[in-house]
Amino acid sequence: MAFDSTPSYIATEALKQAVNAAVTLERPLLIKGEPGTGKTLLAEELARSLDTALITWHIKSSTKAAQGLYEYDAVSRLRDSQLGIEGVENVANYIRPGKLWQAFRADKRVVLLIDEIDKADIEFPNDLLQELDRMEFHVYETGETVRAEQRPIIVITSNNEKELPDAFLRRCFFHYIDFPDRETLQAIVDVHFPGIAPRLVSEALNVFFELREAPGLKKKPSTSELVDWLKLLMSDELSRDALYHRDPAKTLPPLAGALVKNEQDTHLLERLAFMMRRAGR
Known part of the structure; x- marks a missing residue:
């Protein structure tokens, strides 16, 4: 075997x-x-x-x-x-x-x-x-x-x-x-969603790893949460458009509740976005 x-x-x-x-x-x-x-x-x-x-x-x-x-x-x-x-x-x-x-x-x-x-x-x-x-x-x-x-x-x-x-x-x-690298996550996504738009996967993975690397995050989003998030994005055209045109310094990702699961992390990400806005002035 x-x-x-x-x-x-x-x-x-x-x-x-x-x-x-x-x-x-x-x-x-x-x-x-x-x-x-x-x-x-x-x-x-x-x-x-x-x-x-x-x-x-x-x-x-x-x-x-x-x-x-x-x-x-x-x-x-x-x-x-x-x-x-x-x-x-x-x-x-x-x-x-x-x-x-x-x-x-x-x-x-x-x-x-x-x-x-x-x-x-x-x-x-x-x-x-x-x-x-x-x-x-x-x-x-x-x-x-x-x-x-x-x-x-x-x-x-x-x-x-x-x-x-x-x-x-x-x-x-x-x-x-070990947590999957980007290539492995791409393969996992392909298994769950054959034929998914490459742009959607690319943008979603960028945001996903960006969230996981945020300093001080209490609960990092997991593979299963990425799959849930992609399923929601595939069914909601407005959320997809918001993802494609998102400004990280202004807002959390669309449907962020699929990835961020507690108020501490939500507030942390909002503070990080605020700091990015101030730094960009």
Whole structure:
């Protein structure tokens, strides 16, 4: 198996090598990068390219590692016992398989995405070390051991909100998705909008990189936001004309709300434009 770009996903050579290395080593692939650089989409495209299922485990601040294995619904069992419901004596009826269980017991090799692992408690990654190493875990309520019938390809994403433990990092193959350069962004735009006017892309990319390079910007616009912005510009002729004839010292880009997502950055860009006007007098 060799992962490559797909009709809907542009992968750099470094990213292709990282995916293929992780698969060869049978290690989880830990992906970091700015929001909007395609970390989650990578797992989706990898599963599609392999013609297999994608099992996604979205991590929240309240998520516990044990939930990925299974959950024992003791409350339902107690309620059913009080109601005299048949089958209550079989504890297996109250075991709810988690995402790892589903991936381990799949009929064919699947892609398991553990999305935004850094949102969970700091101990969360360490609590999964043994299960990800051995590809098995024990169900104490039933005495059963769940083993991976086909070792899943594991993709783990992180937005770097907190540091991950060294013991966990040692077990992963790591790759940081650098923000795309202009040529790569052009290719991504071509994938999403075949036949888009070259002038529109050129002007939009000029403004996009100009915004990203603005000093002091709290949240830089991402690739996904560029795609949204271009979609809006393509559907609004007046906004396109405003983009073509825009004076950076006088106004924000048209439909700037697709790129600038908080009032601090809006005020910052307005101040920068004001300073440019003063300097030009």
